[in-house]
Every structure is written in C-alpha cells, then in structure tokens.
Amino acid sequence: MTSPSHPRDTVDPEAAVPPAPAAEHREAFRAEDAAHRELLHGELEAFLDRQRGVLAGISPDALPLLESVAQLSSGGKRLRARLCYWGWRAAGGAAGEPAVARAGAALELFQSAALIHDDVIDRSDTRRGAPSVHRRFEALHAEQGWALDGSAFGTAAAILAGDLCLSWSEQLFTAAAGALPGGTRARQVFDLMRSEVMAGQYLDVQGEVAGAAQDRAGAVARALDVVRYKSAKYSVEHPVALGAALAGADEELLARCSAFALPLGEAFQLRDDVLGVFGDPATTGKPAGDDLREGKRTVLVGFVRRLGGEEQIARLEQALGRPDLDAEEVGRLRGIIEDCGALGATEELIDDLSRRAAAGLDRLGADPVAEAALRALAEAAVRRAA
C-alpha cells in the first residue's frame, strides 16, 4: 500500500480551474463519499452513546456536557474526516474501511473541542448558526434559575466540555490507529497536528494583542504563519496525511500528499478570512466583521498594512479589536480593504495556492475515484461561501 502511481500527463498544472473529472469517477466518488459519511456518522453516534453511559454512571447531572458535544458534532461539513478518508484511499487503502471512519470521527471530535474553546477565547455567541457551547450553558443556568454568575458558569462548563471532547477524540483515534497497520506513523501526524493547531491558535491571539506594535513588513508573513499552523495544516494537510499514513504510505508519498494539501489548506483558510469580513452572515452562520471586532491579524489586515496609505492603515488599526464596531463601520473597513488592494492581493494568493494544490493533486498519482474526490473537496473548500 505504498506509493501507488497513476501519473497523469494530460493536465496543465497552471490551469486555474482544474479539469472536471470524468463523470463516471464523479459518480463513484459521490456514492463512496456518501457511504463513508454514513459510516462516520455511525462511529460518532456509537462512541458518544458509550460515553453517555459512562457519564450517566457518574451522575445524570453531568449529561449536559455530552449533549453539548453531541449537538455540535452533529453538524458541519465533515471536511477533515472526508479528507482523511480520501487520503487513505489515495494511498491505496480499501474502500469502506470502518477503522478509517473511526479516525475521521476522532478528527471531527478534535474539531469540536477546538471550536468549543475557540468560541470561549473569541467570546463568540454563535457557531454553525446555533448558540456556542458556553452560551448554551449560560442559557441552561438561566432556565434553571441557578445562582451566581451565569456567564462564568458557561465559560467553566465549555472549558470542561472541550477538555472532555479532546480526550474523547484521542480515545477514538487510539482505537482507530490500533486497528490499522500504519497506526504508529499516523499517530505522529496526529500528535504534531495537535501541537501545531494549539500553537497556531496562540500565535493568532498573540497577534491580536502584539500585532499593532510589530513591523509592517512582516505582517503578511506572520499572518501566513497563523494561517498555516492554526488552520491549513490542521484542517487539510494533516487529515490527508493521516489517512495516507494509516494506509501505510511511505515518506515520499506523504510528501506528495503535503504538496497538494498544504497549499489547499492555505487557500481554504484565506477563503475563510475573506468570508470573515465579506461573507454573508446568513450563509456563514457568524456575524459579518467578527474577525475585525476580535482584532484578528489576518492576511487581509497584513496586506492593508503593506499596501494601504497612512490614513487607511490608521483607520483600520483604530477599529481592530473593538467589540462595539457596528455594521456601518465594518462597511467602511471593507471599503478600505478593497480600495487599497488588500482584497485583490488575497484573492490572487488564493488563486495561486489553488493552482499549486491542483498541480500537487496531479502529481499525487491517486486512483481516479480518489482523485475526483480530492478535487471536488478542494473545489468546495476554496470556492465556498460559508
């Protein structure tokens, strides 16, 4: 199961829009992807049911912890789990392997844990169009008429729910890795992924407070570091590599996975940054401009600092991190980001990264169905509106 090779030589690696895969492969991918999602759903449900039993045995009062995780984990696009599955298939793994769906379920629980804590850190009220976990616990406090500070209770409960979810993610990953030949190598990916995403999140919050004082010349590079570690590696590169490693991929194949998946992940996160400022709240499920209110030092902000005039930069710096920014002010900031060329530069970067991802996918040499799948997921990640 190492280094399968199906070289393609008919593709222009510079093509901005990758060629559509043959219809038959697209069909096959859709059917298999749907079957995997069923498996994934089943693995998650079964695992959470077992944990519901564990918590109920401790005290029924502890069950809201589980329900908060289960509710959050029932949504989402399952991007990481699907990338893991198709990474496995691209490296020659057999279709429909339940242990790979289990590894995917572990990734989804890791994502839930990260979102729960991220929302506490960013003081976000909503997630996937519903109240964030700390807000849910705050609401429980109000409903029950409990004493003391409901907001502090919400934060405490969300920290603990995230911790529990983090442990569960690892517990499920261990079960998956133990059942597959590439489990030991995959664990290295899993461990690195966790350290990188937490360090990347720290760089993100550190950038919020330290960014204004740091040099303008390095602002885009620092923002790209956050993009890479907080998101690109975690959301795309490592899931693909994890699946491939589980299938027994050698280092050369893992490097080819990264050559496709890292630029894709960067494009994915840059798209997220653009949506965070320019997206439609009805579609994204998050208020427009929240990245600005939180003071995130995104690549958009980095480009304004590089390309903007003094007055534009000063106006952005004054507004960044102000939780009370209203829609009108967000609109004005959008104008600055567009007018100075920062939006265009970011879109150009997304295009460039997408091209590199497409070229990397061509060189991956996956079987046609896996290739069609990865191409479709890549398209969805970069061109999405939410």
Add this chain to the structure above:
Amino acid sequence: MTSPSHPRDTVDPEAAVPPAPAAEHREAFRAEDAAHRELLHGELEAFLDRQRGVLAGISPDALPLLESVAQLSSGGKRLRARLCYWGWRAAGGAAGEPAVARAGAALELFQSAALIHDDVIDRSDTRRGAPSVHRRFEALHAEQGWALDGSAFGTAAAILAGDLCLSWSEQLFTAAAGALPGGTRARQVFDLMRSEVMAGQYLDVQGEVAGAAQDRAGAVARALDVVRYKSAKYSVEHPVALGAALAGADEELLARCSAFALPLGEAFQLRDDVLGVFGDPATTGKPAGDDLREGKRTVLVGFVRRLGGEEQIARLEQALGRPDLDAEEVGRLRGIIEDCGALGATEELIDDLSRRAAAGLDRLGADPVAEAALRALAEAAVRRAA
C-alpha cells in the same frame, strides 16, 4: 505478574494509625522512591525538550506556552506519578522501569493541564505559591506593553496551554503504554480517569450554582460524589490502578488496589477541603477561604446544611460564592463550621476512610517495600498540612 500475594495477618485492620513498616523496608522505599523521582524528572525534561523543539520550529513566539507548562510541572509532590510507580511495584513490576516513570510523567502533565484550566475556571491568582498560568500570561502582556485586554489574553493563552498540555500528557502516556505488556488495560484506566475527572469538575461548578436550591438531605452525598470523581479516583485510585495494570494486574488485583486507594483518595480530598478553609496560606500556597469565596459545595458545607441551625445555615449560604469575603468573614464562617459539628464530622469521615484504606492496604498483599511506600504516601496524603 498477576496477583502477587504476601498476606499479612498480624495487623489490626481497625487501627487508626497503621503500624510503622520495618525500618529496612522504609529505607529501601526511600531510596527507590528517590530513584524513581529522578527517572520521572528525566522523562519530563526530555519530553518537554522535544516539544520545545517542535514549538520553536513553528515560531519562537509560541515558546511561552511551553515554558508555562514546564514551570508548573517542575513543582508539586508528584503524588500521582509516585502512586502509579508503587502500584506497578505492588503488582509485581520490576524496580526502576523507565516506561513506568514515563506513564507517571504523563499523569503529572495531565495534572498540570487540569490545574491550568481549573485556575481559569476558579479565577485563582496563585498556584503552588506562584502566579497561576493565566496570570503569568497577563503579566507577559503587561510587560510587553501589548494592546487590548490583558486579562482576556491571559485566559485565552491559559486555555491553549492547558489544551497543549492535555495532548502532551496523552502523547507521553501512549509512548509508555506501548512499551509495556499491560498497556491496553492501562489505557482503559487512563480514559476512564480523564472522563471522570472532567465530569467531576463539572459537577463541582454545577454544585456552586445549583447547590443552594438542592435538598439539604442530599448535600453531603452530592459533595462526596464530587470528592470521588473530581479527586479521589483521579488523584489516587486511578494512578495506583494504572501502575498495577501496566504490570499486568488481573481484575481481582485491580479491585484490591481500589479497595485501598479509593478510600485513601477520598480521605485525601476531604483533607484538602479542610485545608481549603482552615489551612495556613503560607503552607498551602492558596489564600485561606478561597473555597468559600468560590462557593464550593464541599462536604464541610454539606455537613453545615445537615447539622447547623437555621441561622448558621442562612449565614453560610449568604456568604458562599462571594468573591469579596474578607478574612474576618472567613473567620466567622470557620466558627460556624466548627461550632455546628461539621468540621468534626468531616474529620471523623477522614479517620474512617483512613482506616478503610489501611485495611485495604493490608489485604493488597504487596511486597514489603511497595507496602511501606504506599503506607508512607497514604500517611502523607491524609495528614498533610498543604
């Protein structure tokens, strides 16, 4: 390595003060315990050095995360790691096994993660006589003259440092478990431990807000649930069982470990609750009365609700959870807890649990050095002043 049996028949299981082990075994335990602490220290240092390399590779700006964990993990009594080691030895494991010290290091990192998040949840300023991790990051923010809210930055950084530490703990545990024959059974203990402690912590914070409205008759029982899950199982029962499981202990031996370690853990946490109200801040490293300011529904509080007069109960309820309680008010509450018999009832419970632990230790059938070790650790846990 299953069920070693060295039955003792010369010990009175009801003796409140267990007989001193023979001097030679005490000596042997001290030397071996010190050697294990050296090993443990080395495992922790080596692991954190590797992680320092990983974080430095991401960005030197991320290193404060590691330093906060390293600083916190350098202190403490290493109770959990030592109980794990002596559980291993009690179950027939060989002296000086490095992989067991590695499992102990994983437990110490788990404890660090729990403390970091616990201090955020309880808004504690100090830990082990030094600033808590969120306060350290707040201080870094002030030192560097960074922008925006330093307290929010401290909380965010501490949540991420705790998450990282949680992942590291598991990473190290996996390395240890993979090297020993009982690794699979030990992992079950590790997984259950993590779910139980997080659920127990949730019950603790839920009790703070919901406790006043709950029935008085059940108050002691609910407080004992928190004692059991948040602390007794996690701090004592599971570490001993983990060590024994790593040595290949069968279910019967694991049950005998619990019969000793669970009452010991309960006594340990009840001692902690007493120290939380009556301890000397110079020795405990925490301000006296913090449990009262946080509104913790400890067994002491439960007993006041059972044994106190209406006026005493009302005065305690009015004060619980008020962050501004001054030393004089804490002194008055101490008086209530003593006068109504709640302190005495708690001390009686500690004595009873200590006796059950001693009897359980007699029946454990560990070799004399391991028995001397567990007896000394048990004594230290229950009779400590900090």
